Amino acid sequence: MARTGLMGGTFDPIHLGHLLAAEAAREAADLDEVWFIPTNVPPHKAQPGADAQARLEMVKLAIADHPAFRAEDAELVRGGVSYTVDTVAALREHHPDRSFYWIVGTDMMNDLPNWRRIEELAAQVRFVCLRRQGEDSEASALPAYLRDNILQAPMPPIGISSTAIRDRLREGRSIRYQVPDAVRDYIGRNGLYES
Numbered sequence: 001m002a003r004t005g006l007m008g009g010t011f012d013p014i015h016l017g018h019l020l021a022a023e024a025a026r027e028a029a030d031l032d033e034v035w036f037i038p039t040n041v042p043p044h045k046a047q048p049g050a051d052a053q054a055r056l057e058m059v060k061l062a063i064a065d066h067p068a069f070r071a072e073d074a075e076l077v078r079g080g081v082s083y084t085v086d087t088v089a090a091l092r093e094h095h096p097d098r099s100f101y102w103i104v105g106t107d108m109m110n111d112l113p114n115w116r117r118i119e120e121l122a123a124q125v126r127f128v129c130l131r132r133q134g135e136d137s138e139a140s141a142l143p144a145y146l147r148d149n150i151l152q153a154p155m156p157p158i159g160i161s162s163t164a165i166r167d168r169l170r171e172g173r174s175i176r177y178q179v180p181d182a183v184r185d186y187i188g189r190n191g192l193y194e195s
């Protein structure tokens, strides 16, 4: 069975923290591929600043040079609120020959008990959790069905977030070295996040 990591995110915009998390998860969980899945409407946060096609395009630009990374537009095609349990069920149906690993940062790990139909989701994927700077990586407070289903993987802590990048752009500041150059060019060409 091909071992497939799923890196879900709003990617508004995608940044080096996402890429390093995906690469660290690939290595730690011995994944054959990692699929990046931009959310359509994120379940637990405000509407994205950039539209879905722009976020997908930036993901494609960011991962173009990695042979094991690809973009998956399932949530954008499905529309509506992007609940992970629905996404994983659809992917499992279309790809019965693959085993799936859902990749999250520690901020998301602590939020897992609040996800829609989380027990059903936990029966269908393993979670790979990457340490996010400033976030508690202690899984002991989680219920056993989650705690026992999480692989914690090391990653050099990176204090980059999409929120901070959008703030910088609004203030006319540099985002060089926080996102891939191709993403920075795309943002500049399309005037994203300027106001």
Ligand SMILES: Nc1ncnc2c1ncn2[C@@H]1O[C@H](COP(=O)(O)OP(=O)(O)OP(=O)(O)O)[C@@H](O)[C@H]1O
Pocket: 008, 009, 010, 011, 012, 017, 018, 021, 103, 104, 105, 106, 107, 108, 130, 131, 132, 133, 158, 159, 160, 161, 162, 163, 164
């Ligand atoms: N710097 C980082 N280090 C490790 N994991 C990260 C990092 N940034 C994001 N992630 C993880 O990537 C996934 C998608 O994150 P998301 O697209 O919401 O980015 P974000 O930077 O948290 O965005 P925002 O600032 O808009 O909330 C989540 O599982 C999140 O925990």
Ligand SMILES: O=C(O)c1ccc[n+]([C@@H]2O[C@H](COP(=O)([O-])O)[C@@H](O)[C@H]2O)c1
Pocket: 007, 008, 009, 010, 011, 037, 039, 042, 043, 044, 045, 082, 083, 084, 085, 108, 114, 115, 116
């Ligand atoms: O399914 C849920 O209930 C759920 C709740 C919160 C977040 N998620 C998923 O977790 C991923 C990261 O979320 P976010 O908000 O940090 O972009 C993204 O793929 C979301 O769809 C999923």
